[in-house]
Amino acid sequence: MWDKRSDMIVHEQDPFNAEPTPQVLAESDITPVDAFYSRNHGPIPAITADDWRLDVSGRVERPHVFNLDEIRQRFTTHAVTATLQCAGNRRAGLIDVRPIPGEDPWGSGAVSTAEWRGARLADILDAVGAEDDPDLHVAFTGPDVSEVATPPQPYGSSIDIAKARSGEVLLAWGMNCQPLPRIHGGPVRIVVPGYIGARSVKWVTAITVIxxxxxxxxxxxxxxxxxxxxxxxxAGPGDGISLSTLPLNCDVLTHSDGDRVPAGPVTVGGYAQPGNGRRIERVDVSTDGGTTWNQAELDLPYGPWAWCRWTHTLCARPGPLSLVIRAFDDTATTQPETPAAVWNPKGYLNNSWPRMTLHVT
Amino acid sequence: MWDKRSDMIVHEQDPFNAEPTPQVLAESDITPVDAFYSRNHGPIPAITADDWRLDVSGRVERPHVFNLDEIRQRFTTHAVTATLQCAGNRRAGLIDVRPIPGEDPWGSGAVSTAEWRGARLADILDAVGAEDDPDLHVAFTGPDVSEVATPPQPYGSSIDIAKARSGEVLLAWGMNCQPLPRIHGGPVRIVVPGYIGARSVKWVTAITVIxxxxxxxxxxxxxxxxxxxxxxxxAGPGDGISLSTLPLNCDVLTHSDGDRVPAGPVTVGGYAQPGNGRRIERVDVSTDGGTTWNQAELDLPYGPWAWCRWTHTLCARPGPLSLVIRAFDDTATTQPETPAAVWNPKGYLNNSWPRMTLHVT
Structure with missing residues (x-):
């Protein structure tokens, strides 16, 4: 039906929900299209680039229905390298604390990075004359009707106008220098860097200023x-804390809990994500459960919206090797220590310290 | 020498460093002037309102030396209710993990709230024609020479120009509807809501755009x-992560660890601080060490820069009563669980879950 690696971990076929293994994510800064995680709430629509239309309306002076040629010809193309992360990433760690019925046990792979290419949403809002009121919101609607919703309805979400007008939010038709594939929202999707993946609406067909x-x-x-x-x-509408910006998070990608490694130098690595508009300053690695810490080496990320990759080499002696990781952002904010500290009934935003034990032989 | 409550906890006389008891802070939303914490790095200068001058220079078109009358007459007066918090607040909890030589063991009281009144720094920057470059910084210098600094030098700090131009940063001469007292930086100080207290330079005599x-x-x-x-x-200049914005934090003010309370309904309360530009959404109280949680009642804070006060009433039965508190901001970010998780060699920004045990009799 679409290109995907055979080693993807498929949580559900319908709707299609799958994540790459951490080791695949560890291989590259930019996640290959066929390894990028997929989170869906309904069937994957099949819309051709020719048939796609975008209806922009609401509190705008000049409501307009765009086609893709028009979008590409009227607006400057921008590229943003952005990490998208599902709010349910690392839920498996929360389920270990207490069951979370009805939600997929996402592991470490509901996070991926791509170079997105498209028009700035800000430019489209300018073109239709969106009203100038800082309290407005911008809603996105897709054509994929979800039976999970109450009542069943097309997938949709919204962001505040300040974020919508920021340079980083794209109406994207390109992914990793290819046309945006159907499985990832093609022909055209929204990309909202720094926010939970759920706000980056795929196959978007309507934008409404509300x-x-x-x-x-x-x-x-x-x-x-x-x-x-x-x-x-x-729980009903408005209950709880609505999610938009991602919190500081980090994870190990090179290894999984229980992996066997030979004694000697071992390089572990992964990523840290700073959350909306912040920057990673430091990643600490502990091999004694968090009593003492060493600093990992940080790669320079591909701009402010991409994950920051880290590696650390240590000398492994035979026996169990415990690893605990934590990241600090540029406000010196750090992460909660355990998944129990952030457990919540729907299992979102597990940003506790990643922990694993390797067996050194 | 100046008005202060006799029950202040004085860490040092010279430089003068003192904090109120949590119970005094618990009494009111706005901290009385004589109970507001004092954190100094040098002697308290004695400058009269008539003698005070402010030299504004650097990357500005029209450098100017202001006196206080001129500031008050040329610029609209604004009032901002803001909680200031010392970066060392709650350091005592870090010292319990591992010693921190040479730093005062601040408890829960290096945080206080006042209504500050003065001119917007943004208006002053406009008046002198500060250059329009988003990468600039604004430095503040006081007359208080610190022997603690290497080499000894007047106290100073700086903030980024975006914050400096925000409406909330004041050149303040009023505190709780009185002239700003000498002990708190009078005749005129900077107030930078949302940033560590160290950026709110007291007795400011120079502002430089750099x-x-x-x-x-x-x-x-x-x-x-x-x-x-x-x-x-x-450690030398540039080492570590520079502190500006405060992280999410909360504390209990009505009680202290080890307090005795009679059996029956007990109301505990305190504050939560959301950090720069965020909002408190929920405060949780656990009496079983963090396994189950109840939600505290939140007061509406006095605007976006003031602490959010919370209370929770529970039924106390004879024996030890354990309390653990955590707050969530509007991005669903929460706090680290233990002081060990955030321990650092200078003992800054302990924002771990406050914990205490009351003895119910």
């Missing part, structure tokens, strides 16, 4: 941090 | 998060 966050199920009811004792089945 | 953060000791060398294994005595 007075308040959209009442679409995926904005109003899903993707919210509920209180630990809340019943997610009973 | 190309990079100031090389003043208190910006370049002090107030930095060093790696856990770094030797603070050997």
């Amino acid at each position: 007075d308040a966050p959209t009442d679409n199920y995926f904005q109003a009811s899903a993707y919210r941090i509920l209180a630990p004792d809340a019943d997610p089945g009973a | 190309d990079a953060p100031t090389d003043n000791y208190f910006q370049a060398s002090a107030y930095r998060i060093l790696a856990p294994d770094a030797d603070p005595g050997a």
